[in-house]
Amino acid sequence: MKRLWHWPLDPGCRTVRLALEEKKIAFDAKVTWPGATISELANLPPGSDLPVLLDASGEQKIIASGTHAILEYIEETDAAPRLMPLLAKDRAEVRRLWQWSETSFAEVNRSLLAERENQWVRRSKQSDTTRLREGIHALKSKLGFLEGLAGVRTYMAGRTLSLADLSIAAHLSAYDYFGDVPWDLTPDLKQWYARMKSRPSFRPLLADKVEGTRPPRHYADLDF
Amino acid sequence: MKRLWHWPLDPGCRTVRLALEEKKIAFDAKVTWPGATISELANLPPGSDLPVLLDASGEQKIIASGTHAILEYIEETDAAPRLMPLLAKDRAEVRRLWQWSETSFAEVNRSLLAERENQWVRRSKQSDTTRLREGIHALKSKLGFLEGLAGVRTYMAGRTLSLADLSIAAHLSAYDYFGDVPWDLTPDLKQWYARMKSRPSFRPLLADKVEGTRPPRHYADLDF
Structure with a gap:
């Protein structure tokens, strides 16, 4: 177990x-x-x-x-189903984007996500609007990069689902929980995320409810 | 090639x-x-x-x-020599510390190291002393954690050399290039680093010279 x-x-x-x-x-x-x-x-x-x-x-x-x-x-x-391709060259691309996701989104976690948790989960009275603004700005620049990838690839690292998709979708889903992802600016990324969101693996995340918070209606909606 | x-x-x-x-x-x-x-x-x-x-x-x-x-x-x-142990449990420990190193030191890279490069490599006239101070403070807190590990383990993740040692030593060596590591505060870590520095793999790093900079004498000294 x-x-x-x-x-x-x-x-x-x-x-x-x-x-x-x-x-x-x-x-x-x-x-x-x-x-x-x-x-x-x-x-x-x-x-x-x-x-x-x-x-x-x-x-x-x-x-x-x-x-x-x-x-x-x-x-x-736990080999099957694989979340990493078999060829060394393809694995390198998955790990590159996975690391990109963790490193780039760290900035958004520290600013936007931390501030939202302060506001809603920790019920802090004072909101650091500069940090919020910086976070939203940082998020938008990452979305621009991902929109480019989503426009030319089925999945982030190529033709099959991989850890790169899971890492990117997981980050976006946390920001989306607070309604912070401007989906309409990135139509290709939105389509990719809609596919990710429809996977059975996503259901537990869409059912998350943290005390003090209420995700926007579109958060769990598959046709958002 | x-x-x-x-x-x-x-x-x-x-x-x-x-x-x-x-x-x-x-x-x-x-x-x-x-x-x-x-x-x-x-x-x-x-x-x-x-x-x-x-x-x-x-x-x-x-x-x-x-x-x-x-x-x-x-x-x-390129299998041999391995930089990752064979047992899944030990590999998990290596990857945990390797990720710890990359994530924790990112803060020091953004502040202390970036500021030193601005000063010496890019010859910026204005030094951001707040950022420098924040960086040194962040570095010291990481050193405290590593001193604890170095006191009880031969190598960072256990008994054999691994990617965790290489990642941690690589970060410290970059800060040491600018004389920013207060080695005397962490004797066990200093001993571990002396062993790392004596490895033939370290020689090219100790010979690095970047235009505009001059590393302190102890940087390349094996008995520092």
Whole structure:
């Protein structure tokens, strides 16, 4: 049995949930605040943070923490369906875009997403409008790049679904939860996202409800 | 034959150089500014940036861009010596710390390292002292975490050298090039770094000289 500790609005945690669902790996999900101690995992190595996966199915308990460790781990150990192509050249393209997604969106997470969580989840009275504006600006520049890719490719890294799609869709879905993605500016990306959203693996994400928040109606709508 | 486009002061590029040297993979190094167009690689996919590796040794030319894509690629295709352990559990620990290194040090790269490059390489007249101070503060907090690890482990992820060591050492070496690592505050980490620095793979990094800069004497000194 596998167990995942995650925070529903964290894009990295969302990527892992999507991958587990795509691979139809059964897991038990535990909602946890980022930075909180996981009392069940006393021997968690120092500096571990969400997402954390415990795999107690083998002889030895295996703990993986961080998107990179977890996603490569499930790809290595639970082969089908693959979320990474077979050819080295294609794998390199998937990993390039996956890293692009994590690195580029980190800026949006720190500004826009963090500010939205402050506003709605932590009920902070003061809203840092500069940070919000910076975040929206950063998000728009990333969307421009993705629109170009979506215009020429079926999936982000080529012809088949991969971890690059899951990572990008997971990030966008977290921003979309707060209604922050200006979909109409990027029609090709919107089409790609509509396809991603229609996948069964996406359903748990679309059903997320975090206390204090209410996602816009279009968030869970497949025809948005 | 392999060819690497890299910027000598970029920690990600340094990580890749160390890995290629550790694996004794012959490559031809091309110094390039980050963000510059690589005219030789006209068909570089959109959004590619340094480091970029071209592998023209097989039937098909393979291009990998970004640390994640390149390092996993050479680990998959050039097996010995391994920079990743065999057991899934140990690989997860390597990838966790490798991701920790890239994510945590990104903050130091954006502040401290970027400011030093502005001062010395781009000869900017105005120094942003706030950004410098923030960078040094961020670096110190990361060093504290690493000192804890170095105190209990031979290598960062356990008993054998791995990509986690290379990534962490590459980042520290870039900051050390500008004399910014307060080694005396972290004796165990300093010892680990002395061992890393003594490896033959480190020699090319210690010989780096970027126009406009002069690394402190201790930078290339094995007994620093």
